Structures are given as C-alpha cells and as structure tokens.
Amino acid sequence: MARRIAERVWAPGALIPGEEVLAVEFSCARATVNRALQELARGGVLVRKRKAGTRVALHPMREARFVIPIVRQEIENKGGIYQFRLLSNKVEKAPVTVTKRLGLTKAKEMLHVRCLHLSDGKPYQYEDRWVNLDAVPSIRHETFETISPNEWLVTHSPFSQAEIVFHADLAGGEEAEILGVNEKDSVFVIERLTFVLQKPITFVRMSHPGSHRMVTQL
The missing domain is CATH 3.40.1410.10 (Chorismate lyase-like)
Known part of the structure; x- marks a missing residue:
C-alpha cells in the first residue's frame, strides 16, 4: 500500500478500497489490513474517518516537492x-x-x-x-x-x-x-x-x- 501511494497509483486525496476488498486482494485477514492502515495513518500517509472511508493524505508542500x-x-x-x-x-x-x-x-x-x-x-x-x-x-x-x-x-x-x-x-x-x-x-x-x-x-x-x-x- 505504501508503494502504491509513493508511486501515485493511489493519488493524494484518493479514496482507497475498503478493508474487505484489500483483505481479499492481499490474501490476508481483515485485521491485518486494519493494522497496516492504522500504521500508515499514524505515519501521516493516510487519513481515516468513520463512515467517510480512508483517503490518501494531501501531503504538505515541503514533502510533496x-x-x-x-x-x-x-x-x-x-x-x-x-x-x-x-x-x-x-x-x-x-x-x-x-x-x-x-x-x-x-x-x-x-x-x-x-x-x-x-x-x-x-x-x-x-x-x-x-x-x-x-x-x-x-x-x-x-x-x-x-x-x-x-x-x-x-x-x-x-x-x-x-x-x-x-x-x-x-x-x-x-x-x-x-x-x-x-x-x-x-x-x-x-x-x-x-x-x-x-x-x-x-x-x-x-x-x-x-x-x-x-x-x-x-
């Protein structure tokens, strides 16, 4: 997921697939996906909101440059x-x-x-x-x-x-x-x-x- 974000497969501000979809794609438990998403969110890479889904963060200009x-x-x-x-x-x-x-x-x-x-x-x-x-x-x-x-x-x-x-x-x-x-x-x-x-x-x-x-x- 970090690679997709870095390579702009998932662009800044984009809504990413849900946990169930990602669990199927990566052949892992939904709990594993959830932990990975939490880690990315703590690192400021993702923004998670209840009922609104998970989006790629809009990075500050100093990082994006x-x-x-x-x-x-x-x-x-x-x-x-x-x-x-x-x-x-x-x-x-x-x-x-x-x-x-x-x-x-x-x-x-x-x-x-x-x-x-x-x-x-x-x-x-x-x-x-x-x-x-x-x-x-x-x-x-x-x-x-x-x-x-x-x-x-x-x-x-x-x-x-x-x-x-x-x-x-x-x-x-x-x-x-x-x-x-x-x-x-x-x-x-x-x-x-x-x-x-x-x-x-x-x-x-x-x-x-x-x-x-x-x-x-x-």
Whole structure:
C-alpha cells in the first residue's frame, strides 16, 4: 500500500478500497489490513474517518516537492555522458556511526555498496551507501551490473521521510584517490537518510570534487 501511494497509483486525496476488498486482494485477514492502515495513518500517509472511508493524505508542500535525484539523469540533463563503476557490494556489519545515524540501537548486518558516478569519463560523485535489509530485503542479491544503487532505490523503494545534510569536508586518502583529487582537498558532501514509516531504509554519503555546483528547482 505504501508503494502504491509513493508511486501515485493511489493519488493524494484518493479514496482507497475498503478493508474487505484489500483483505481479499492481499490474501490476508481483515485485521491485518486494519493494522497496516492504522500504521500508515499514524505515519501521516493516510487519513481515516468513520463512515467517510480512508483517503490518501494531501501531503504538505515541503514533502510533496522533494524528489531524490537520479544521478544518471542529473548528468545527462547537463549534457554529460554518464557512466558508473561499482567499487564494492557486500553484506557486512555496519559500524556504530552508521547504526546511530539510522537510529538503530544494535549493530546489524547491512548491504554496503560503494560506487563512482562519472560524467564524460571524469569523477562526478563517490557514493558510499549502507542499506537496511529489513526495510529492503529484495536488494540483498542485486548485482548492480546495469543500474546504480542510487537509481535502483529510487525506482524500487518508496520513502515517507528523509533527512539531508550538506557540508564541506576534506578528502581522505581513499576518497581523494577515487575522486581524482589531492588528499585534504575540499570536497562537497551530501549525507542523506531515508525512512518509510519510521523504519530506516538507507544512509548514504555522496562526495563530489570541490568545484561541484548543486542546482535545485522548487
């Protein structure tokens, strides 16, 4: 149901099917449907009223505006030729710094994916990403041979909340080598966390050469 709302199958303000209809469609008990609807309503995704049914919430503008960019499209829209290189892709125990950022109390295994996005053959963005497999189990066996982690998540994993931090940093040794800059050169960093109904999905650090310019439209 969250996916249908995120993909606008059920548009903002739309009246969704009743519990009995959904129970039949999903082959589950009506009580299960009711609990799922209650959780979506608590997360502000649905609005439930007695005798009036359940509707998709009309999201505030600040939520409706935000779209996670697909790096490939970002580069192509600027006229560049896009490529990406997968640097690593493995399931491993996340460090404490990552679990804390995601609001998790215990260390756990997550998918750790690192890749480099290139524009016209030059480093554009280094992506260092941790994915909560409890939130997106289907990503575990993805090879990322033909699609980047960024694009896979945008198209496969809807979110209901995000936190974004922009800051300048100094490139570490490995990061500098990947981006083709000198160690301790300035880099432009975006850190993003996404959640679906309070469950963390992913934490990603995206670093660019210091000359990077970010342009957004509202």
